[in-house]
Amino acid sequence: MSAQLINGKELASEKRESMKKEVEMLKEQGVKPGLAVILVGQDPASETYVRSKHRACENTGIHSVSIKLPDTVSEEELLGHIDKLNEDDAIDGILVQLPLPKHINEDAVIERISPKKDVDGFHPISVGKMMIGQETFLPCTPHGVLEMVRKTGIEVSGKHVVVIGRSNIVGKPVGQLFLNENATVTYCHSRTQNMQKHTKDADILIVAVGIPKFVKDQDVKEGAVVIDVGINRVDGKLCGDVDFEEVKEVAGAITPVPGGVGPMTITMLLENTIQSAKARVRS
Numbered sequence: 001m002s003a004q005l006i007n008g009k010e011l012a013s014e015k016r017e018s019m020k021k022e023v024e025m026l027k028e029q030g031v032k033p034g035l036a037v038i039l040v041g042q043d044p045a046s047e048t049y050v051r052s053k054h055r056a057c058e059n060t061g062i063h064s065v066s067i068k069l070p071d072t073v074s075e076e077e078l079l080g081h082i083d084k085l086n087e088d089d090a091i092d093g094i095l096v097q098l099p100l101p102k103h104i105n106e107d108a109v110i111e112r113i114s115p116k117k118d119v120d121g122f123h124p125i126s127v128g129k130m131m132i133g134q135e136t137f138l139p140c141t142p143h144g145v146l147e148m149v150r151k152t153g154i155e156v157s158g159k160h161v162v163v164i165g166r167s168n169i170v171g172k173p174v175g176q177l178f179l180n181e182n183a184t185v186t187y188c189h190s191r192t193q194n195m196q197k198h199t200k201d202a203d204i205l206i207v208a209v210g211i212p213k214f215v216k217d218q219d220v221k222e223g224a225v226v227i228d229v230g231i232n233r234v235d236g237k238l239c240g241d242v243d244f245e246e247v248k249e250v251a252g253a254i255t256p257v258p259g260g261v262g263p264m265t266i267t268m269l270l271e272n273t274i275q276s277a278k279a280r281v282r283s
């Protein structure tokens, strides 16, 4: 293996140590940061994520509540829970685990969350502010990706960042975050012609397509930083969108799955919750 391993788990626990101290300081000022997570239905993977978020909160001293609703819940009832949490002074952040059942309009749910408590950074106001470079909650996975690239010590400004994927929750915002850092950004997606031409030119390649082992060694430039956002379950095992065994031989730095972007996503969620609690202190 020639590539440097970017250890998300380790970086996440480093960050959580300093966040613990911030939480302590907030408590001395009489504010305990609080996060509410709403989970609809009982998808086992979603339940695992919600449990990890809860555990991470406990470890950091953040108050956390999970609200579990049956997958038959009406949109109106779900919106009612959000209204209550918007008004709840003990709650600084609200996360509704996505995806939602088909009978519920995801956009309406996201828009119901107060932008002041939008720790996912999914509300159109948060997205718009990020786009024009105003201070706001940054979406957790893209922000975690940026932190991991920073960890390698390479300069982002002027670099060619290629993003594979254009979802609203990862692909689009992660490209925007790197553009804000003065990178040159290319988006590739399912309609892209001659994708390899683009990926081979990337100094930083970010993969968020949801296809196991989609990126192979021939797709990557020697020495490139490769960030794997994919979480796929294949034969009961977790695997990313990057063929790790192949790509680690050509990349300069690479994230593993598991233990890469996932733990950083949760860490940035905690950071946003603390940021929100600080705003409560100031208000």
Ligand SMILES: Nc1nc(=O)c2c([nH]1)NC[C@@H]1CN(c3ccc(C(=O)N[C@@H](CCC(=O)O)C(=O)O)cc3)C=[N+]21
Pocket: 048, 049, 052, 095, 096, 097, 098, 099, 120, 140, 231, 238, 257, 258, 259, 260, 261, 262, 263, 264, 265, 266
């Ligand atoms: N409103 C909303 N916000 C989200 O942030 C959100 C969401 N909905 N829906 C689902 C996705 C997925 N997601 C993950 C977070 C952590 C890991 C994580 O920590 N994964 C571990 C492995 C965990 C395992 O074993 O499954 C790792 O990669 O090492 C994975 C996935 C957040 N999401």
